[in-house]
Amino acid sequence: MATVTGGIDTRRPGASVDSDRTGVAPLLHIEDLDVHFKTPRGIARVVDGANLTVNHSEIIGIAGESGSGKTTLVEAILQIIRFTNRTTNGRVLFSPDGVQQVDLMTLGPREMRRLRGKDIAYVPQGSMNSLNPVMRVADQIVDGMVDHGVSPRQARARVPDLLDRVGLEARAARLYPHELSGGMKQRVIIAIAIAMDPKLIVADEPTTALDVNVQ
Incomplete structure (x- = not known):
């Protein structure tokens, strides 16, 4: 399992994304990714030519000031950008088994839903507001697993762990x-994210609400 917590690497654009020396394709490879928005003042190039490679069992951290495009990059990977006044180009290659690669940019909503929560998990920024206020914690954890084919009994048995x-x-x-406190809500969201043992976890400032000891 690899985790992207939010840095753009120095790999030159257009470099080969073939398997590495071990014959394993990278878990995630982003190539020349652009996310541009149309605004009254012109084009806002929020993500412009991003290149990033995440290998299996690797942790990558992306650092940048507020408004530098970190969250937009994450949302582009997951195909969850809500705004329609945008243009998106580039490739986002995902290889959960290290052999077959799929370009996430070419998948439709239904195909992406199959991947999100199962092979790719997401811990959003401000995730404390992501919980359903009228569902108990256990039900929310179980709900995500059942959506991906786990039986309700098996899912509920995994909740304590x-x-x-x-x-x-x-x-x-x-x-x-x-x-729940803010930190407890954050940890519930993380529990939901890891419930299906995803190959890739994309986390956008996941420890913001946690105290130092828990971090």
């Missing part, structure tokens, strides 16, 4: 979001 992995007690499963 998932909560333990993010430092929450088992009793948190019975709580509603309004009964």
Whole structure:
């Protein structure tokens, strides 16, 4: 499993994305990615010619000031940019098995939904607002797994372990979001993200709401 927490590498644009010396294709390879928005003042080049490679079992961190395009890059990878006044170009090659590569930029909404939450997980910025306020924590964790083919019984049996992995007690499963602190909500979102053992986790400032010890 690899994690992208938000840096653009120095790989030259157009460089080969063939398998490395071990014969394994990179988990994620972004090539010449552009995300431009039309504005009243002209074209805003929020992401312009981005190149990034993430190998299997590798952690990559992207650093940049606020407004530099980190979140837009993440949303382009996952195909979840909400605004329609944009143009997007480039390739985002994903290879969960290290053999077959698929260009995420060519997939439709239904195909991307199959990947998101299963092979690719997302921890959004400000994820404390991502929980359903009328569902208990356990139900929200189970819901995501069931959507990807896990039986309700198997999914519910995994909840205590998932909560333990993010430092929450088992009793948190019975709580509603309004009964959780900001840091606890953040950890629930992370538990949901890792529930299907994804190959790639894309996390946008995932530790913002957590205290130093938990980070």
